[in-house]
Amino acid sequence: MKKILLLIIFPFYIHAVNAQQNSGDYAKHVDSVDSIINTLYEVISGEKGEERDWALFQYLFKPEAKLIPSGKAQNGDINVRFLSPQQYIETSGKWLIANGFFENEIHRSVDTYGNIAQVFSTYASFKSKSDKTPFMRGINSIQLLNDGNRWWIINVYWCSETPENPIPKQYLNE
Template identity: 55%
Template sequence: MIKKSLLLFSICFISLTAQSQEKGKDAPKDYSKNVLTIDSTINSLYEVISGEKGKKRDWSLFKFLFHPDGKLITSGKNNESKFQIRYMKPDDYIKSSGKWLVENGFIEKEIHRTVDAFGNMAHVFSTFESFHSKTDDEPFMRGINSIQLLNDGTRWWIVNVFWDNENRRNPIPNSYLPDSK
């Protein structure tokens, strides 16, 4: 009788331990430190989309940064050379760009930032350079991210990221570039 009880206890203990370990695997990561400040939120945005060729991105963190109604807004000219914008939810961005980022390598570095904040809202103009690898000497693209954020009293949320890329006709103004000293 004692052997049967001990055997039953052992089986239950092993089963509960396995269930506990399995739950631990599925438990969501705690990303709260990534959204405590404007700096940590913006830095996390750049870090999560950046990586060498073949490096998987933490798309759970990417989605965590955005308000549930948050958007990414890209701008550019269409086939008729008319300026247009395209709105994406974080999942749309992942679907349209995620594979390309991993296959080609994409490192986006912030080179200048201006922040205007009032109450629970902030607007960040963040100038960036993009590389395929950390070893690249020259960026293949530069531009400005216009990032709107909301603080709900506990954390910062990205509400929108609206960006435009630099080109010959649209150079980045000196006021949005690092000081040349």
Template identity: 50%
Template sequence: MSARPADVASLDAILAALYDVISGPAGQQRDWDRFRSLFAPGARLIPTGGPAGQPARATVLTPDEYVLRAAPGLERDGFFEREIGRSVDTFGRITQVFSAYDSKRLPTDAAPFQRGINSIQLLNDGTRWWVMTVYWDAERADNPIPARYLKPSGR
């Protein structure tokens, strides 16, 4: 499956597409082919979590495994995630983004039900951008998002 050229033409575009493709109202099926098209072969999504007071754990997923795990809840409950701050480092063809986010059931919700940081590694192969990994952790009372990650990216 080919990516939409506009989705992978720039860093801003691929990050916007990544948030857009998982967001939508309850009852709306997401465009999972579009989602998959953003990722390089071998890419991974890695949520972190675990019960309070226990060691953290990371779950390593392929894009297909993420879809199987996340699609039912996203589509049943509604889910809107947006970037609320960004920090970017680039060296050569690789870029590391700390993308702070908030998540709501409806875009009009007064407050998000969750915030956190997506650590996103990307490759620019000279023709397009590819997501290599998305590794994330949620904000908690003992783990607030540092102010430096809540600054706009200057896009």
């Protein structure tokens, strides 16, 4: 009976130990607004065929967090989708790896009050690190929470640049 109980409990123990080790390894990625934003960009970026660290990606977010792309549909309506971090991985992860994707921050403005921060982060997207011209630009609106121990991403809400909706000069370093 003890052997059966150990066989049942052991996998949970290993999972808990691994989660605790990852938590320690990942702590440096969430100790400041700068570190969590930089890690967000780094973890989704990589060359074609390069795996991403999805465990680190998920570590950045509160479990209830949302990733919210917005944009204009072909009929002209403005739409949004609400994705959990896991749904983002499931819907975009394979595409990022299959095509290569680098998202570089080109401007940031941060407002903080108490335990919350709002970051407007202008990005440029490339298929390879060696690309000179982005295939897309836009702005990520990132809401963060500091719980007294670390920063958490609450939402990443974004809008891509279009010819009729260029990025305002105050959100560019040009």
